[in-house]
Amino acid sequence: MTPLKPVDASTRMVLGLAFFVVFVLLWGAATLGGMVSKTFLADPITMVRSGWTLMTEMGFAKDIGMTVWRVVGGFAIAAAIALPLGVAMGAYKPIEAFFEPFVSFARYLPASAFIPLLILWAGIGEAQKLAVIFIGSFFQLVLMIAVAVGNTRRDLVEAAYTLGSTDSSIVRRVLIRGAAPEICEILRMVLGWAWTYVIVAELIGSSSGIGHMITDSQALLATDQIIFGIIVIGVIGLVSDIGFKWLNRRLFPWALLGR
Amino acid sequence: MQALETPSPVAPPVRTAPTREPSNPFLSIRGVSRSFAPTLRHGAPTLALQATDLAVAENDFITILGPSGCGKSTLLRIVAGLDRQTSGEVQLEGRRLGGPGADRGMVFQSYTLFPWLTVRENVCFGLNERGLPRAQQFEIAQSYIRKVGLVGFEDHYPKQLSGGMQQRTALARALANGPRMLLMDEPFGALDHQTRELMQELLLGIWEAERKTVLFVTHDIDEAVFMGSRVVVMSARPGRIKLDREVPLAHPRHYLVKTTAPFVELKAELTEQVRTEVLAAQAAAV
Numbered sequence: 124m125t126p127l128k129p130v131d132a133s134t135r136m137v138l139g140l141a142f143f144v145v146f147v148l149l150w151g152a153a154t155l156g157g158m159v160s161k162t163f164l165a166d167p168i169t170m171v172r173s174g175w176t177l178m179t180e181m182g183f184a185k186d187i188g189m190t191v192w193r194v195v196g197g198f199a200i201a202a203a204i205a206l207p208l209g210v211a212m213g214a215y216k217p218i219e220a221f222f223e224p225f226v227s228f229a230r231y232l233p234a235s236a237f238i239p240l241l242i243l244w245a246g247i248g249e250a251q252k253l254a255v256i257f258i259g260s261f262f263q264l265v266l267m268i269a270v271a272v273g274n275t276r277r278d279l280v281e282a283a284y285t286l287g288s289t290d291s292s293i294v295r296r297v298l299i300r301g302a303a304p305e306i307c308e309i310l311r312m313v314l315g316w317a318w319t320y321v322i323v324a325e326l327i328g329s330s331s332g333i334g335h336m337i338t339d340s341q342a343l344l345a346t347d348q349i350i351f352g353i354i355v356i357g358v359i360g361l362v363s364d365i366g367f368k369w370l371n372r373r374l375f376p377w378a379l380l381g382r
Numbered sequence: 383m384q385a386l387e388t389p390s391p392v393a394p395p396v397r398t399a400p401t402r403e404p405s406n407p408f409l410s411i412r413g414v415s416r417s418f419a420p421t422l423r424h425g426a427p428t429l430a431l432q433a434t435d436l437a438v439a440e441n442d443f444i445t446i447l448g449p450s451g452c453g454k455s456t457l458l459r460i461v462a463g464l465d466r467q468t469s470g471e472v473q474l475e476g477r478r479l480g481g482p483g484a485d486r487g488m489v490f491q492s493y494t495l496f497p498w499l500t501v502r503e504n505v506c507f508g509l510n511e512r513g514l515p516r517a518q519q520f521e522i523a524q525s526y527i528r529k530v531g532l533v534g535f536e537d538h539y540p541k542q543l544s545g546g547m548q549q550r551t552a553l554a555r556a557l558a559n560g561p562r563m564l565l566m567d568e569p570f571g572a573l574d575h576q577t578r579e580l581m582q583e584l585l586l587g588i589w590e591a592e593r594k595t596v597l598f599v600t601h602d603i604d605e606a607v608f609m610g611s612r613v614v615v616m617s618a619r620p621g622r623i624k625l626d627r628e629v630p631l632a633h634p635r636h637y638l639v640k641t642t643a644p645f646v647e648l649k650a651e652l653t654e655q656v657r658t659e660v661l662a663a664q665a666a667a668v
Contacts, residue, residue, distance in 0.1 A: 286508035287484025380541035
């Protein structure tokens with residue numbers, strides 16, 4: 124192996140899949156070989172079987188749907204407000220000076236610590252779940268988008284001015300266009316974080332969703348179901364990640380050049 | 383536009399210095415200086431550019447030479463409206479200049495093509511700002527893409543181009559916008575020697591055909607003499623105009639002009655002048 128030498132696409136895929144196989148083999152060896160008690164960790168075969176039962180007989184698909192809806196809903200609301208605010212903060216320094224200190228402070232407030240308060244305010248319905256996702260992702264998004272927009276190369280802005288751009292077209296045609304791939308990348312990352320918040324929100328005061336199933340299974344010591352639930356989250360995360368990356372490549376082919 | 387913004391009827395004070403001053407210059411720089419706020423709390427402000435006068439006739443190609451840090455780029459940026467003078471004023475066709483505008487196209491030393499736009503879209507940028515119909519934009523862009531020799535690269539992104547090609551696109555982008563004058567801040571400074579010479583010929587060819595007024599900053603004496611119809615030398619920081627020479631070479635100029643006697647003579651004189659200033663700048667830095 125040579126440092127930093129790239130591997131081709133097919134080798135990369137094979138290597139990536141290989142570790143999943145290794146992981147499952149180790150897990151199987153530990154559980155089926157009797158090294159770990161079934162009470163604490165189910166083996167892969169039982170996990171797949173009870174996963175099948177969950178999906179076909181216990182309506183787990185509906186739970187997955189609920190969870191996905193909550194994440195996407197809360198995240199979409201956060202993004203819809205964070206995008207214009209972040210762009211405004213990145214572009215106009217007085218707006219940044221006004222919001223930035225508060226947003227920086229709010230960003231460190233743990234979203235999960237708001238859950239008891241949110242239950243008090245919004246009950247245990249959907250509004251509470253969306254609010255947790257919103258708090259968890261909004262402040263992060265605003266700050267990161269503001270930084271991405273604010274980092275626009277000054278010489279590009281100057282070039283646009285000498286071509287007759289007005290202030291508003293600098294924002295539209297230079298700042299936003301230039302920062303767009305990075306903003307897309309920020310959305311991808313923060314969506315990943317939103318997934319961790321939704322499960323926490325569902326662990327407490329919920330009657331549906333993946334997190335709810337996991338809490339229920341804990342009471343029954345059904346580690347097979349818990350693991351299935353966790354894996355489902357992982358798979359959905361992976362799919363959305365791949366989707367975002369694909370979208371990014373399609374929308375911004377120029378950003379990948381010369382990397 | 384004269385009707386609306388009539389310059390003050392009071393004649394400017396009679397000035398003694400330059401010999402060939404057009405009475406109503408196309409671009410006039412009058413008493414323009416620039417100082418920067420002190421970096422230390424109790425320090426004195428740094429004077430980058432002393433009060434400078436320069437009158438530019440229409441269709442002139444003026445090259446500005448000087449040691450690095452002499453304020454020549456600052457002067458150009460003030461004309462572009464990207465930097466603000468501490469005193470003095472700049473007028474273009476009798477109109478006082480404030481901020482940047484499409485009437486002064488600029489080509490920078492750094493590569494400033496928009497990386498998210500193709501060559502064609504980059505060249506169309508200014509036309510698009512003016513809201514021209516798409517078909518017309520493409521037509522104008524195509525003619526300039528042809529002039530800078532980039533036919534076949536219209537759909538390439540800047541990162542797929544060499545440095546020389548990027549600067550050719552930047553030139554096409556500035557020209558396509560139909561500016562009244564062109565400001566160039568060491569546009570070929572980052573290119574290798576061979577590419578740079580070809581770019582000089584390309585730009586000179588375009589200028590000979592269009593006679594656009596150009597203000598061209600460089601530290602390359604060969605370039606200054608070869609391109610300019612007038613060469614201006616600036617002193618070490620704080621900069622001021624020290625020498626103003628007409629270039630006695632007829633157009634169109636072939637690159638072989640670089641070996642002729644008038645070229646070599648002027649180059650020798652300018653080399654001496656610039657060298658003095660570079661030495662002065664170094665002495666000041668110690």
